[in-house]
Amino acid sequence: MQDTIVMTSTDFAIQAEKVSVSYGSTLAVKDVFLDIPKNNIVALIGPSGCGKSTVLRCFNRMNDLIPGARVEGRITFNGQDIHSKQVDPVQLRRQVGMVFQRPNPFPKSIYENIAFGARINGYQGNMDELVERSLRGAAIWDEVKDKLKESGLSLSGGQQQRLCIARAIAIEPEVILMDEPCSALDPISTLRVEELMQELKQKYTIIIVTHNMQQASRTSDYTAFFNARATEQGGKMGYLVEYNRTEIIFQQPSQQDTQEYVSGRFG
Amino acid sequence: MTAEISRDTAPDLWKPNRDRSRLIEGIVKVICGAFAAVSIITTLGIVATLFFETLSFFGEVPFWQFLTDPKWTPLFASKQFGIFVLVSATVMISFISIAVAMPLGLLSAVCLSEYATPRVRKFLKPVLEILAGVPTVVYGYFALLTVTPFLQIFLPGLKGFNSLSAGIVLGVMITPMVASLSEDAIYAVPQRLRDGAYALGATKRETVTNVVLPAALSGIVSSLILAVSRAIGETMIVTLAAGANPTLGLNPFVPVMTMTASIVQVSKGDVPHGTIGYQTLFAVGTTLFVMTLALNIFSFWFVRRFREKYD
Ligand SMILES: Nc1ncnc2c1ncn2[C@@H]1O[C@H](COP(=O)(O)OP(=O)(O)OP(=O)(O)O)[C@@H](O)[C@H]1O
Numbered sequence: 001m002q003d004t005i006v007m008t009s010t011d012f013a014i015q016a017e018k019v020s021v022s023y024g025s026t027l028a029v030k031d032v033f034l035d036i037p038k039n040n041i042v043a044l045i046g047p048s049g050c051g052k053s054t055v056l057r058c059f060n061r062m063n064d065l066i067p068g069a070r071v072e073g074r075i076t077f078n079g080q081d082i083h084s085k086q087v088d089p090v091q092l093r094r095q096v097g098m099v100f101q102r103p104n105p106f107p108k109s110i111y112e113n114i115a116f117g118a119r120i121n122g123y124q125g126n127m128d129e130l131v132e133r134s135l136r137g138a139a140i141w142d143e144v145k146d147k148l149k150e151s152g153l154s155l156s157g158g159q160q161q162r163l164c165i166a167r168a169i170a171i172e173p174e175v176i177l178m179d180e181p182c183s184a185l186d187p188i189s190t191l192r193v194e195e196l197m198q199e200l201k202q203k204y205t206i207i208i209v210t211h212n213m214q215q216a217s218r219t220s221d222y223t224a225f226f227n228a229r230a231t232e233q234g235g236k237m238g239y240l241v242e243y244n245r246t247e248i249i250f251q252q253p254s255q256q257d258t259q260e261y262v263s264g265r266f267g
Numbered sequence: 268m269t270a271e272i273s274r275d276t277a278p279d280l281w282k283p284n285r286d287r288s289r290l291i292e293g294i295v296k297v298i299c300g301a302f303a304a305v306s307i308i309t310t311l312g313i314v315a316t317l318f319f320e321t322l323s324f325f326g327e328v329p330f331w332q333f334l335t336d337p338k339w340t341p342l343f344a345s346k347q348f349g350i351f352v353l354v355s356a357t358v359m360i361s362f363i364s365i366a367v368a369m370p371l372g373l374l375s376a377v378c379l380s381e382y383a384t385p386r387v388r389k390f391l392k393p394v395l396e397i398l399a400g401v402p403t404v405v406y407g408y409f410a411l412l413t414v415t416p417f418l419q420i421f422l423p424g425l426k427g428f429n430s431l432s433a434g435i436v437l438g439v440m441i442t443p444m445v446a447s448l449s450e451d452a453i454y455a456v457p458q459r460l461r462d463g464a465y466a467l468g469a470t471k472r473e474t475v476t477n478v479v480l481p482a483a484l485s486g487i488v489s490s491l492i493l494a495v496s497r498a499i500g501e502t503m504i505v506t507l508a509a510g511a512n513p514t515l516g517l518n519p520f521v522p523v524m525t526m527t528a529s530i531v532q533v534s535k536g537d538v539p540h541g542t543i544g545y546q547t548l549f550a551v552g553t554t555l556f557v558m559t560l561a562l563n564i565f566s567f568w569f570v571r572r573f574r575e576k577y578d
């Protein structure tokens with residue numbers, strides 16, 4: 001049933017093989033296979049509770065921080081197993097950045113919000129330049145250049161989210177995970193973030209969770225559709241239904257469920 | 268088309284007793300108001316008493332003398348009223364106590380909220396709060412009979428009554444308060460801020476020191492200020508362990524007399540009502556009141572100024 005695509009290029013940033021995640025004794029997602037090609041945007045879509053965020057959090061081992069969460073299966077980043085002993089999750093998270101659903105700037109100045117990540121990662125270069133470059137990269141420089149000393153919390157929600165993107169790219173990761181980055185934003189800010197993603201794609205690999213079908217079809221190169229089915233224990237278990245190039249998922253998916261979901265006839 | 272609302276029950280089954288509800292509302296309001304008024308009136312009464320008695324004190328003792336006299340001897344034949352003799356003792360002891368309580372309290376708060384497992388936290392937090400309920404007289408004798416002799420092993424010059432051990436024990440006494448209130452502030456920092464830091468490759472320590480503690484700063488500072496006002500007003504420990512010997516200066520090894528200890532001395536002795544010695548009660552009380560009020564106003568301002576709002 002898994003429809004794994006065969007890529008000619010072996011250039012994958014992240015590969016997930018038979019990944020299952022459980023919280024305590026409940027299995028949340030089961031047997032996910034996902035290969036994320038470099039410098040592409042991959043969208044994860046699916047109904048609420050099917051485990052998109054859970055899968056996303058596997059890739060930078062944020063699930064380690066949730067008591068009781070357990071990840072099984074094999075995930076490689078640039079060919080290396082991220083669960084092997086040699087991999088330090090702190091180091092991994094430097095290379096696999098994350099932008100959260102709700103903007104979460106630190107209660108520090110705009111400048112410090114950017115500089116924090118660089119500093120803890122031992123950046124020795126010119127901090128002012130790095131801050132400016134990151135803010136420009138996140139298309140927010142012009143709006144904040146005159147108030148770098150002000151609190152990050154003084155910005156609007158959309159600006160805060162772009163500040164968080166700037167913060168993520170400041171440490172120059174290879175992959176950026178975005179969990180519904182636009183769900184708290186207005187349409188104009190959303191559009192700006194989407195444009196931004198197209199630019200970021202040149203340098204980074206992006207995995208984005210979204211509930212917005214247009215956003216997935218507009219921005220992404222590949223789309224993974226997740227769904228959930230009821231288990232005998234009465235819970236819900238998420239699984240990957242179909243993963244393919246975005247235009248195929250949206251125009252001629254091989255699964256009935258996918259067809260219904262992307263066309264909005266899901267129930 | 269007429270929109271006919273269909274109901275499942277007959278309308279005459281619904282008979283709200285609006286008059287009675289309104290009456291009960293009114294009675295509840297009056298009762299609550301009366302109880303609120305009692306505490307407000309009491310406070311006003313205390314302030315008024317302090318104010319008028321202090322006024323009549325300053326009718327006899329010039330304010331300038333109150334501020335500049337080098338001694339505090341209101342019960343002697345040669346009377347001097349240098350309040351700074353008492354203030355210096357109180358400030359010094361409070362300082363020592365906060366120097367003890369701040370690191371102890373903050374570290375336990377950080378351990379409890381960031382490092383302890385939920386089960387340990389659930390067990391230790393109430394234990395901490397019980398510690399805050401130990402009677403201060405117990406702490407006082409602990410300072411006098413245990414801590415002082417112990418410190419004298421290392422500090423031979425230490426007198427039997429001294430600010431040092433009173434301050435240390437006072438610090439231990441207010442530690443649970445600092446820990447508990449700071450822990451609340453730290454615990455209230457939203458998880459998504461921590462996640463944001465971890466996602467940038469921060470270690471736990473970096474997350475705590477750079478993100479969590481600054482975010483909880485206003486709560487931590489107000490817990491410290493509350494603890495300082497508690498230390499300034501604390502009576503039993505300082506009376507028992509620091510002595511009753513008004514000394515100007517900041518030497519922690521010798522007996523001193525704090526403001527609260529002087530109030531104890533005057534009120535437990537047989538100082539006749541209406542004499543100048545008796546009125547020092549109110550002058551010292553007012554000074555104490557002004558100091559703690561200033562601290563609380565500062566804390567109020569600080570919290571308003573630096574509190575971060577996370578909806
Ligand atoms: N921290 C957690 N502890 C326990 N269970 C969790 C936790 N996070 C998620 N789950 C469970 O895992 C399942 C998948 O959740 P997840 O948040 O990954 O879904 P999602 O697809 O991101 O949903 P949404 O679209 O609503 O964000 C859900 O059943 C949820 O209850």
Ligand SMILES: [Mg+2]
Pocket residue numbers: 052053054179209
């Ligand atoms: Mg989610």
